[in-house]
Amino acid sequence: MLDYEGNLDRVFQALADPARRGIVERLSRGPASVSELAHPLDMTLAAALQHVQVLERSGVLTSRKVGRTRTCELELAGLDLAAKWIASRRALWERRLDRLDELLRDEATDGSDEAE
């Protein structure tokens, strides 16, 4: 667990930008070059590249340069990190609600009247 917190920071931060989520959506349909990613975003290549770099540092994509084009591909590690953190908090919360529910049920059957 190398800098788990920092990685979470980076992934959530990366996904907080609509342009970067747009890149992820595009990549979820298959690999693409930086230019292809830049085009629908209505921004310069330089800006798109910066987004790609942010996503790469956060583990959401990987890229290789072949000739003069850099091809980007989705990497699940980043998304998984975020998904697991969320799932884990959600689980704790629901488990707590279950215990609460159980407790209330117990008190009810322990009390004066119990239906059926």
Place this chain on the structure above:
Amino acid sequence: MLDYEGNLDRVFQALADPARRGIVERLSRGPASVSELAHPLDMTLAAALQHVQVLERSGVLTSRKVGRTRTCELELAGLDLAAKWIASRRALWERRLDRLDELLRDEATDGSDEAE
């Protein structure tokens, strides 16, 4: 779908901060007052309140004020929004990999030699 994109911005942005994730972790174990949330974070009440407000605007928590204390509780809507967005991109990606796999398998059996 009222400003779906904006809501995603807010949720991911909210979770990008370690202090706010700390609040979520605390709340996943049960409700707490703003002071209780502020204490382990080593920051002023005012700062903690600001984090609470960010989380509330993003749908990650709800709060009610009773007397002079404000009690915060986890709200799954925010976490779910983020979780579903991630799950959806992940699903697209995996489906694509499956199709690719299938395609390669077809070409192999269609080709010259097929072992076993």
Place this chain on the structure above:
DNA sequence: CTCATAGTCAAGCATCAACTTAACTATTAG
């Protein structure tokens, strides 16, 4: 070789975000 393409790097700039402090408003305890 010569030009266009695809990307990269480095400033520079306009916001935005995360605090802080200070002043102020209920509540509640004594």
Place this chain on the structure above:
DNA sequence: CTAATAGTTAAGTTGATGCTTGACTATGAG
């Protein structure tokens, strides 16, 4: 009533972000 508690608001500081432009570096096409 008087004080302490819990929160709220506003203003200001500092540092991070998202872009842009301009200069420069491969690569690929004619």
